[in-house]
Amino acid sequence: MLTKAPKGTRDILPDEIYKWYFVEEKFRQICHQFGYHEIRIPVFEHTELFQRGVGETTDIVQKEMYTFDDKGGRSITLRPEGTAGVVRSYIENGMASWPQPVKLFYDIAVYRYENVQKGRYREFHQFGVELFGAADPSADVEVISMLHLFFNRLGIKSLALNLNSIGCPTCRAAYNERLKAYLRPKLERLCSTCKDRYERNPMRIIDCKEESCRSELVDAPALLDYICEDCSRHFEKVKEKLSAMGIVYSIDKGIVRGLDYYTRTVFEFVSDTIGSQGTVCGGGRYDGLIEACGGKPTPGIGFGLGIERLLLQMDSQGIVIPQPDPPDVFIGVIGDRAEQFSESLALKLRTAGITCHKDIMGRSVKAQMKYANKLNARFAVILGDSEVESGKVELKNMVTGEGRDIHIDTLMDRLLKSRQGAV
């Protein structure tokens, strides 16, 4: 136990962290281009926020939250998603009085007690954006086009964009009655959670993962066929605008999303190359959520993008993320005098922005050079008493094996120039 991470969590080790830096940087770049600013929200919130925000009858709230009482007796939950926390912050910090729309992005760890498998973890990471204050279909399209561009920039080609509209509370009430009529004769065969959802939130049944329930839902009525005129007009506009921008999509009437706050447009980007957990990104509009959480009526839309699934997708397509540059130089040392000299030299080189490693293990010269090789250092110098005395060192190109006698004072310049291709 002591030396094993809890099920569903994993360390991100130094040899893969460059991939995370790469996608994080690309995400930040695109967010800034689209006018989003980063928000950092707490890892935990009051449990009630998720009960109210995500919904009492969702799998997340009913089965998957990490909830505990703190020492003050408050019920606390590790965030199972980002939207509710960002909405809480929007209200708490009076963002309604900021220039609208308010555009926020985040890069967070998320916690859900789920069955673990490839692409499904208990601690995972999401990029997300939340856009507040814009009710127009052009907001939906801007958010979707941002994802479209992001995936393109990463070289990801094979994600399908699936779109649906799940209407507003008005159309949903009428739909729920239809759905209940359809499910009434099947009620006995549904799982206990769905039996409970039948009265409280029948639409949730559509999203049940139990095989027994899924088979009862094959011919279930689709919400898209029952949405009201306003919602329908909104959806038509979204589709029209996407087509005009050349963004290819399919309509998937089965998308209801696993969270209760959605209204109107919902969408997913789905992969067929990373296994059963193929939804790389999901999002949609949530025009009632801010009010439900205690704010003024404010429209909202956003998405969450699983970073682990994004990296799985890139890997499955053979997209190579550039490795970080190797160290510029390794400084080997022999003897106390050289040791002291090399410490000042290393600081000088590092101050100039050069990536420099030096021996701090008191190893033999042979072992130091072996280590320099392992580091993939581009150059190496070895300093002993005579080098310090004369100021002359051999600069060894570790790639070609070539050595060149230089004066130590020119080392920094040469290393800087070597980055531009000249030694």
Ligand code: HAM
């Ligand atoms: P979600 O669909 O629950 O939506 O999660 C978004 C993404 O997180 C998924 O598409 C998937 O890539 C990733 N994900 C979900 N669960 C796991 C897991 N157990 N392991 C690994 N990755 C996972 C939300 O969270 C909403 N807050 C998105 C949103 C923002 N809608 C509007 N604004």
